[in-house]
Amino acid sequence: MGTTMECPDMHVLNAQAELWNLTFSFIKSMALKCAIELGIPNAIHNHGQPMTLHELHAVLSLPMNNKPNLWRLLRLLTHLGFLVVQDTSKSKEAAYDLTPISHLVIKKADSTSSLSFALAMLDFAIMKPSLHLGDWFKQDKLEICKMAHGCTFWELTGKRPELNTLFNDGMKTDSSIISDFIINEHGNVFQGISSLVDVGGGSGTVAMAIAKAFPKIECTVLDLPQVVGHLPTDGLVKFVSGDMFSNIPPADVAFLKWILHDWCDEDCIKILQRCKEAIPSRDAGGKVIIVDIVVGPVGSIHRESQLLFDVLMMTLVNGKERDEEEWWNLFKEAGFTSYKITGTLGIRSIIEVYP
Template identity: 40%
Template sequence: MVLPTDTELLKAQADLWRHSLCYLTSIALKCAVELGIPTAIYRLGGAATLSSLATELSIPQSKFPFLGRIMRFLTSSGIFTTDDSSGEGTYNLNLLSKLLVDGIVLDGDAHQKAIVLTTTSRYYMEAALGLASWLKKDTSPPVTSPFQDLHGATLFDDSMACLDPEAHELFSEALAAHDNLGISVVLQKCPELFKGIQSLTDCCGGDGTTARAIIKAFPDLKCTVLDLHPVINKISADDTIEYVAGDMFKIIPPAQAVMLKLVLHFWNNEDCVKILTQCKKAIPPREEGGKVIIIDIVVGSTSKEMLEIELLMDMLMLAVTNGQQRDENEWCEIFMKAGFSGYKIVKKLGPRGIFEVYP
């Protein structure tokens, strides 16, 4: 074995510290959200000194230095910025922390606070902490997620609502925040997805936020939203969209195109093939414009930073769902298994890819 140099050894040790401790970034972010730091900075005009921030947050004077250390860490992690130009250092909001301010709406209803509180909740953290023992436990298929195994409930399901209604509500809010951010970018960057289509079924379209944004841009499109009964029952009727309560594993309302936006990553390959098979039954042949539009994460970005995010999202799926994030080959495999003849990646928007899949 080639002996490492002292410099290499110190670097390896520092890297180990970083990997062992980076959970503290999530914890410090959770602390900022729980204290309402982004909203406090916003109320203070978008820039706050440590003392004005501490006063706004009602932090006792004895804790000011500790708040200062947390702010230094959050700033170095890219969650806030600092400005020393006036002589007195201030903390400022950047785009990321603006997403966490109460009352600011960027890109529709995309308040992201619930995502931080959900992913750092004890339910999520405990599921991830139990990974090693979960892996060692031999269970017959279908394999349930560490989350289900530990908590005896399925995320976003009635079983979670029974276990802890408050947490269930928070998790559902986080899901909506996760799903709703981004549709306006898709509409701007890929209008060709919807141009020339007469009808669209948004399969698992939730409360219809995405469908409403599409209809606003393409008013002539006949749009149907399919989701489960409890979701559809909560929606107030409007005359632009048809809301259908049902199970996508049984039938999907027919349309020229079916869209699955941020749906398939929640399901294992077997279920994805079943869902896609139903999609194929719902659309006409390719010559008549039949297609399935899929918007979901595609693992494999060349940028190291983006790839890390894609893989973190896969680890999240592993810990709390039965699904996974897929690379292009894995996507292609499920399309072909469901009997589709081809596909195209229309665009890659950050970690998300937009596919058209043809019957």
Template identity: 40%
Template sequence: MEQTTAMPMAATSKAELLKADAELFCHTFAYLKSMALNSAVKLGIADVLQRCGGAASLSKLLSAVPLHPSKRPYLCRLMNMLAAAGIFTAEDVVPAASAPADGDGAPTTIYHLNTVSRLLVDGSSCMSLCVLLDTTDLFVSASLQLHQWLLSEEEGPTTGSPFMMVHGGSLYGVGSRDPEFNALFNGAMGATSKFIAALAVRECSQVFTGITSLVDVAGGNGTMARTIAEAFPRVKCSVLELPQVIEGISHDGTVELVAGDMMEFVPPADAVLLKHVLHNWSDEDCVKILRRCRQAISHGARAGKVIIIDTVVGSPSHQMLEAQVTMDLAMMMLFNGKAREEHNWHKMFMEAGFSHYKIHNVLGMRSLIEVHP
């Protein structure tokens, strides 16, 4: 009869063991943090706090958040979880000695917006749609089958990623059949583009020096290209997208919309932009895309460059590194794509015929890479 011998834990202190137990508990229930955040967005809590000047007591929140009357007692528990997670900031205010004596003397909790939750306030930098997309049932149900996908033997058009295995097709295929999901996806991508574009033109303005034309490959509704065009009026910007993507986009004259497939053709320009594109694809497909881009920037008197905004895994910051490897797992789950380390990028650039590149680590978990022939 086999016996299992437990590993000795003499070297582990009681405090370390209990801390590990709490940490494992929080990791196990981490999905509740995501769902609490999802609920906060749907309830508009950040917008309520913004209307209250950035902070409010529970009673003020209860008067403005649209809850069923029977669920009002539960809001404080949701807010406590979100405050402990760092989404909001909670401050206990002790009543002043001169305050009316009709209370019990207990401190009042005031909930404040902070840097994180300000990203959820409706406005130019709002990332709420990204939260809703990343916590949608389609994504969550796919993640629940990650283990089953890892055990599966075959890969094909409907099993290439956990998302494909669960939903019977690619994310874009599902979007073409589900207008509500498609609208959410496009809205979230537009919000991300607006957020990143504002940072890129401010922190990396030198990257656009000397450029007279730029094509944003797989640029969605043109948010990124439009921001660049407005910041640098001398740059003629265009967007290359699939016909079905740009079909419903109105032309405002700021950017030119070009229907096409980046695997087949990229319009000539001084610079080609790839924002959050290559992490969807295999190394082989990325090399093919990069070769098309190299052809596109080789038509003028002098060679242009490719500008990539994507993840370069390996940040010295633990928080940024965790975000980067989370991005990697998300790309694996959705597309069987990947976030890459610098040596992976280097290998692809060389195989695609480029000679050198420069990485600008100024976009947090993302980087801006200039790639030259």
């Protein structure tokens, strides 16, 4: 007597497919890293027009036996939106072209490339702490980065000069891109102010852009001595060595670009309290301008990227990304009375906070 096998429920098979997609999502990152390391975006950019598989294979000087494998990589990169196929007709070989995403990682002499940031984030040292998440959840108050590397992320960059350079270059590039957008699209947030201090502003990329666009604003950059101690103090902006947890130079506006997400709530409150001490009353023009992620509601366009950044902050620096309610709780605890979100910058927002 024969037996009949029951067909698996399609819901189970679909769920399995989604599970596998999650399981192998790391391949997306590795394909991106490979494309950058091979120089695919630069090859197409330098060619000045879309390139066929044959042309790319020749320019990249890859072994002949890897030509079919290059096609498989290009197929995935096209599916992911990193590249686009311009011609798929049977009479002509498909040609691959850049997209807005791949344009961001072209190696350029100016500061509009996100190449350094991408390579820094794809460095194994950055990814390694995430491999310890399961063990970390069973621990008590031990930072994941310390579990993975035996030191904090900032100590790690001190030990790895090449990683430190990539990371700092990436931050500088991001500052250049986002400052141009803030000034051009949301310059009204700087109206009526005469002085600004860029808290944790590094080499002053954002402050310099603001000072150039608004010459009447006196701009100061506050950062640690090892960051700004060697920088000139008689240029477009003034550099001040110090600790944002102790004291912030007085100004109409305290500006915090992608700073607070590096810190836990308690530390953020301390930083915000120092900012409040540095600025005048609201009637006198005092406020804090924050450029950071405000995690959107379920279904919002950039929510997945924001949540990925949140877990990255958890694994690297014991920081976090916050939704609007969490931000407001920080502001109240630090003694501020109101805020408004004045613009959207990709996955980040501009928040004006008032004493």
